């Protein structure tokens with residue numbers, strides 16, 4: 001979901017709106033001013049239109065507060081927040097990274113509905129205050145009551161137990177905590193979401209056939225249904241990719257072509273290719289099957305450069321330093337150590353330090369390790385894959401270094 005207009009930054013988080021929000025805003029203002037508010041408060045002073053505009057603005061503000069709560073909690077926990085977009089179905093917080101544990105997932109999930117329910121309480125108190133003291137006989141209490149009601153409905157609806165709703169994220173976190181398997185928890189929550197979406201659609205259709213206006217509920221049901229399917233398939237894909245080196249799932253690009261080549265000259269070739277400029281420098285990547293998107297009559301004119309993805313936009317993962325003593329790791333070639341790590345290794349060490357390292361390396365047994373070492377099995381696997389190139393040539397010196405690295409990786413997981 002890309003925003004059509006950018007509103008700016010709130011608490012450092014980019015906020016934008018999609019054009020569909022304006023459409024739903026106009027419809028909502030029309031519905032409130034034309035029917036709901038006159039029905040709720042028939043004999044009061046003030047303009048129903050102005051009250052409806054105020055109510056819709058505050059409602060969108062409430063949705064923004066809900067999303068900001070998600071995003072701020074996520075950012076505090078170290079997750080990357082790419083921005084918030086408000087649209088037809090409410091708001092979307094785009095998080096660049098996943099939570100690292102079930103508690104983080106739970107906190108992010110619960111922050112949104114908690115904010116919405118708190119806002120419902122605030123608007124209810126404001127409605128009572130407006131009615132009794134501040135502005136009796138005006139439309140302000142009506143606006144506040146309406147906002148309290150919609151926030152209450154929104155908060156409760158969001159807590160329904162099915163992904164992609166917040167309640168689904170709560171279910172994910174609890175299952176993750178229980179069985180320790182993030183992907184399995186995500187798949188279960190997405191399945192629950194699918195059942196919930198189907199129930200919403202069926203219920204809305206039944207209401208529509210009975211003559212009730214349940215069009216928007218049906219739309220929400222369809223949204224939940226389709227999003228839960230996407231969530232399930234992406235969780236399944238991630239389960240397949242987890243702990244798998246990138247090279248196992250990558251497709252090697254074996255051909256290249258000058259980027260000024262026309263599609264006709266390149267031919268009906270479905271394979272990806274590296275495109276290069278006049279001086280032979282790679283400029284872009286031609287995706288697989290891209291040439292077939294060009295109509296046959298235009299293939300003589302269209303050049304491959306217009307179909308290629310510029311190299312700076314191609315998703316790439318920088319290799320981490322093979323000598324993981326660098327902490328977070330620094331960019332280096334696959335299986336190689338970065339400059340800082342090499343420097344550390346080559347620096348002369350004190351004899352005492354060397355002796356200590358050797359004893360640590362000998363005491364480490366990857367098969368029958370201590371309970372601490374068993375708990376950090378995942379870290380060890382990662383350490384093992386990083387040192388794979390060294391393991392292929394186990395000369396005594398290299399073997400010692402390899403063991404030493406595995407040992408220090410197991411130690412790192414204790415922090």
Ligand SMILES: [Zn+2]
Pocket residue numbers: 066070112113158166
């Ligand atoms: Zn939410």
